[in-house]
Amino acid sequence: MEKEASLTLGLAEKQVLETERLLLRPVRLADAEDMYEYAGDDETTRYVFPTHQSLQDTKEGIATYFMSAPLGKFAIEEYQSGKMIGTIDLRVEEALRKGELGYALNKAYWGQGFVPEAAMAILSLGFDHLGLISIQAVHDVDNPNSGKVMEKIGMTKIGLIPSERMNKGKVVDMVLYSISRKDWQRHIL
Incomplete structure (x- = not known):
């Protein structure tokens, strides 16, 4: 029996993805001003990460989170403008063959x-290229719009995870969504 390819190799092979309107590519320091535009905005970051206080915070975040371990982490660049408008990532657990989806988007591009x-x-990458068996995503219970995105892409609400994490000094309940490879295949047909 042939050994399954490593997920790390699979992610290394697919560092750039294209859609009709978007280029998904590695985040680079040159993206700092575009990222700071939303990472420095309280409304955009309310449910996802601490608001950046300076362009330097954004550069540090890019270097430490995105550039130090870039596989599975993508800038969302709009083709029309060439502007980096957000990020999306797929964090994988090799042994379990599963992943977790996360994203942030500049509020000027919401809706x-x-x-x-x-x-x-990203789901296609996970299921069709990497052979994952499931992909999950979570959102803050107070951010139902993120759950609507998860439903649009075929994910099913699994349930509530009480007191799942701290965010900005507050204990936060999270809502868990998931999609299996089988459900993905049904969703895209």
Whole structure:
């Protein structure tokens, strides 16, 4: 029996993905100003990460999170403008053959279908290229719009995870969504 390819190799082979309107590519320091535009905005970051206080915070975040371990982490670049409008990532657990999806988008681009479009490319990467068996995502219970994105891409609400994490000094309940490879195949047909 042939050994399954490593997920790390699979992610290394697919560092750039394209959709109709988007280029998903590695995040680079040159993206700092575009990222700071939303990472420095309280409304955009409310449910996802601490708001950046300076462009330097954003550069540090890019270097430590995105560039130090870039596989599975993508800038969302809009083709039309060439602007980096957000990020999306697929964190994989090699031994379990599963992944977790996460994303952030500049609020100026909310409601235009960019995250579902990028997420569908990430799900395809996970299921069609990497052979994952399931992909999960979570959102803050107070952020139901993120759950709507998860439903649009075929994910099913699994349940509530009480007191799952701390965010900005507050204990947060999270809602868990998941999609299996079988459900993915049904969703895209």
